[in-house]
Amino acid sequence: MKILVCISNVPDTTSKINFTGDNKSFDKNGVQFVINPWDEYALTRAIELKEAKGGTVTVLNVGEADAEPNIRKALAIGADDAIRVNADPKDAFFVAQQIAAIAKQNNYDMILMGKESIDYNGSQVHNMVGEMLGIPSIVPASKLDLIDDSTARLEREIEGGKEVVEVKLPFVASAQQPMSEPRIPNMRGIMTARTKPLQVVEPVAGETKADYVSFSKPEKKGGVKMIDAENAGELITLLRNEAKVL
Amino acid sequence: MSVLVFVEGFNGEIKKSSLEAATYGYQVAQQLGTSATAVAIGEVHEEALAKLGEQGISKVLYDADSRLNNFVADAYVKVIAKAAQQENAKVLVFSNSNIGAAVGAKLAVRLNGSLATNVTTLPKTDGGFIVTRSVFSGKAFAEVNLTSDVKIIAVKKNALEIANAGSGPATVEKFSADLTDADFAAAPKETIMQDTSGGVLLTEAEIVVSGGRGLKGPENWHLVEDLAKALGAATACSKPVADLDWRPHHEHVGQTGIAVSPNLYIAIGISGAIQHLAGVNSSKVIVVINKDPEAPFFKAADYGIVGDAFDVVPKLIEAARGLDK
Ligand SMILES: Cc1cc2nc3c(=O)[nH]c(=O)nc-3n(C[C@H](O)[C@H](O)[C@H](O)COP(=O)(O)OP(=O)(O)OC[C@H]3O[C@@H](n4cnc5c(N)ncnc54)[C@H](O)[C@@H]3O)c2cc1C
Numbered sequence: 001m002k003i004l005v006c007i008s009n010v011p012d013t014t015s016k017i018n019f020t021g022d023n024k025s026f027d028k029n030g031v032q033f034v035i036n037p038w039d040e041y042a043l044t045r046a047i048e049l050k051e052a053k054g055g056t057v058t059v060l061n062v063g064e065a066d067a068e069p070n071i072r073k074a075l076a077i078g079a080d081d082a083i084r085v086n087a088d089p090k091d092a093f094f095v096a097q098q099i100a101a102i103a104k105q106n107n108y109d110m111i112l113m114g115k116e117s118i119d120y121n122g123s124q125v126h127n128m129v130g131e132m133l134g135i136p137s138i139v140p141a142s143k144l145d146l147i148d149d150s151t152a153r154l155e156r157e158i159e160g161g162k163e164v165v166e167v168k169l170p171f172v173a174s175a176q177q178p179m180s181e182p183r184i185p186n187m188r189g190i191m192t193a194r195t196k197p198l199q200v201v202e203p204v205a206g207e208t209k210a211d212y213v214s215f216s217k218p219e220k221k222g223g224v225k226m227i228d229a230e231n232a233g234e235l236i237t238l239l240r241n242e243a244k245v246l
Numbered sequence: 247m248s249v250l251v252f253v254e255g256f257n258g259e260i261k262k263s264s265l266e267a268a269t270y271g272y273q274v275a276q277q278l279g280t281s282a283t284a285v286a287i288g289e290v291h292e293e294a295l296a297k298l299g300e301q302g303i304s305k306v307l308y309d310a311d312s313r314l315n316n317f318v319a320d321a322y323v324k325v326i327a328k329a330a331q332q333e334n335a336k337v338l339v340f341s342n343s344n345i346g347a348a349v350g351a352k353l354a355v356r357l358n359g360s361l362a363t364n365v366t367t368l369p370k371t372d373g374g375f376i377v378t379r380s381v382f383s384g385k386a387f388a389e390v391n392l393t394s395d396v397k398i399i400a401v402k403k404n405a406l407e408i409a410n411a412g413s414g415p416a417t418v419e420k421f422s423a424d425l426t427d428a429d430f431a432a433a434p435k436e437t438i439m440q441d442t443s444g445g446v447l448l449t450e451a452e453i454v455v456s457g458g459r460g461l462k463g464p465e466n467w468h469l470v471e472d473l474a475k476a477l478g479a480a481t482a483c484s485k486p487v488a489d490l491d492w493r494p495h496h497e498h499v500g501q502t503g504i505a506v507s508p509n510l511y512i513a514i515g516i517s518g519a520i521q522h523l524a525g526v527n528s529s530k531v532i533v534v535i536n537k538d539p540e541a542p543f544f545k546a547a548d549y550g551i552v553g554d555a556f557d558v559v560p561k562l563i564e565a566a567r568g569l570d571k
């Protein structure tokens with residue numbers, strides 16, 4: 001079983017989000033980057049499948065050298081090797097083209113991603129890659145099991161329920177809870193990660209289709225209006241007459 | 247050229263988020279001096295489709311193939327791509343649902359278009375096609391210029407009001423694409439629907455009542471459910487509540503759960519961790535009920551009550567039941 005796991009390198013959720021240069025770019029100053037949380041579900045499920053069935057787990061990031069600490073972290077968690085496509089990943093379509101190009105060279109049995117990258121919240125790279133490769137993409141999947149060497153069974157979340165899907169390998173799937181329980185790298189993992197192969201490749205020609213022009217932040221809330229617990233029912237009146245949401 | 251809107255049905259009716267997409271589509275069409283057509287797939291009442299005229303849709307292409315009652319990505323993409331081609335659509339509008347975002351991404355590849363998901367504004371069309379999207383889990387907005395000839399937009403839920411354009415009913419035309427077995431390779435074998443209490447889908451709900459670990463255990467969830475029922479709301483929960491199996495995972499909102507943006511979000515016994523806020527911070531009005539006055543959630547709230555949920559919530563239920571509808 002050859003599994004490719006795509007990870008994006010994102011600001012930790014608790015980061016303060018600021019912009020620089022006339023609000024044209026994201027200010028990385030003092031921001032801690034982490035493996036996209038959804039991608040950790042994909043990574044741990046891939047490692048679990050490898051442990052059960054044998055095979056390899058390759059981690060792929062399209063990004064610049066500053067993503068390498070988190071690529072190493074994925075290796076420490078249990079991936080076998082890694083590829084970094086050396087490019088500034090400013091557009092989902094471009095990222096998908098790079099992932100598809102790597103996939104075409106390597107015949108993976110499955111390509112796992114996260115449901116969404118928590119920085120640009122596109123939720124699109126997975127489906128684009130599936131379409132570019134002409135294979136099914138099951139997005140978002142909360143469960144993934146192998147029925148046999150050529151078929152997988154997934155549960156796909158839909159609004160108001162879930163679907164059970166059986167697909168032939170290869171396919172793309174994106175992970176969400178409760179697909180797996182993310183692991184914390186142990187000391188041994190961290191040591192071995194240092195010597196695992198991390199290949200840096202140059203991007204193939206690609207297109208960007210969405211240009212980020214500028215950023216802004218939502219207006220600050222006006223502050224909270226407190227209601228006395230004794231008169232809690234008053235809240236309902238305020239919600240109707242003042243906030244006008246009831 | 248024209249604007250094409252994909253509308254989704256639920257229990258035969260058109261989803262609220264799709265009515266928002268139709269409104270968006272009509273308004274873009276007005277900006278561009280053209281008309282808006284809708285495409286619908288699967289089980290939707292024809293009267294509901296004709297009623298899309300109210301949002302300004304002039305024509306609906308309807309593929310009633312019963313194999314498409316459940317979402318089958320490749321087949322849906324084929325139908326919508328064919329409709330886009332027939333109508334010479336240069337702008338395609340979806341709601342930012344699991345289905346809308348998935349089909350939009352595949353169409354971006356197939357039609358070589360630019361895609362923006364999570365869109366909150368109509369485009370600025372002087373010198374480009376610039377829309378605003380919600381990014382960084384609601385902590386910022388980004389303006390993006392869609393540079394391809396074909397623009398694909400998935401509109402964030404509850405970001406714009408459904409407008410009544412006041413025209414007559416839309417004409418409904420039968421429509422189909424030549425689907426093959428290959429289009430059904432990843433079709434669901436089975437669909438398991440949840441009990442959507444009172445028919446309110448969490449992602450579509452205008453009001454959400456949500457409970458956290460402060461409620462102590464699943465046996466106390468009648469407080470959340472009764473308040474939700476009295477307000478016509480959907481129910482949600484924090485991550486630990488789902489992890490503890492007090493509530494099913496599909497109710498978990500936040501960074502690693504579902505993102506919601508209702509008009510009103512009521513949080514009961516939830517501390518307001520940043521990962522929780524990431525999924526609810528686009529709600530228009532936030533109410534927090536917590537016994538700890540220092541709970542971080544109060545900083546993100548519009549209304550707050552410091553008190554014990556077990557005393558406060560029954561009073562709210564009583565007041566809510568007393569509202570005239
Ligand atoms: C203006 C701008 C600035 C950016 N700056 C940076 C930056 O400084 N550093 C940086 O690392 N990235 C940066 N990015 C890239 C960003 O993190 C995403 O990789 C890319 O924009 C796709 O985002 P999305 O929300 O559409 O992804 P989604 O479609 O939501 O992602 C879905 C899944 O696709 C996979 N995926 C997404 N992106 C990648 C990737 N790059 N490599 C491998 N797999 C991926 C993951 O599994 C992810 O869970 C920037 C993007 C933009 C638009």
Ligand SMILES: Cc1cc2nc3c(=O)[nH]c(=O)nc-3n(C[C@H](O)[C@H](O)[C@H](O)COP(=O)(O)OP(=O)(O)OC[C@H]3O[C@@H](n4cnc5c(N)ncnc54)[C@H](O)[C@@H]3O)c2cc1C
Pocket residue numbers: 037457458459460461483484485486487498499500501502503514515516517518519520521522525535536537538541553554555556
């Ligand atoms: C990577 C990552 C992702 C995460 N993703 C999510 C996510 O998607 N969604 C999410 O919710 N969390 C998420 N979390 C967890 C998050 O950090 C918090 O731990 C979680 O939200 C806390 O849940 P809670 O507020 O229900 O419980 P607690 O933090 O235990 O808070 C309980 C609250 O109830 C109050 N309380 C207690 N008794 C009463 C009473 N009788 N009446 C009224 N109030 C009472 C307490 O004062 C307290 O504020 C994530 C964490 C990580 C690290």
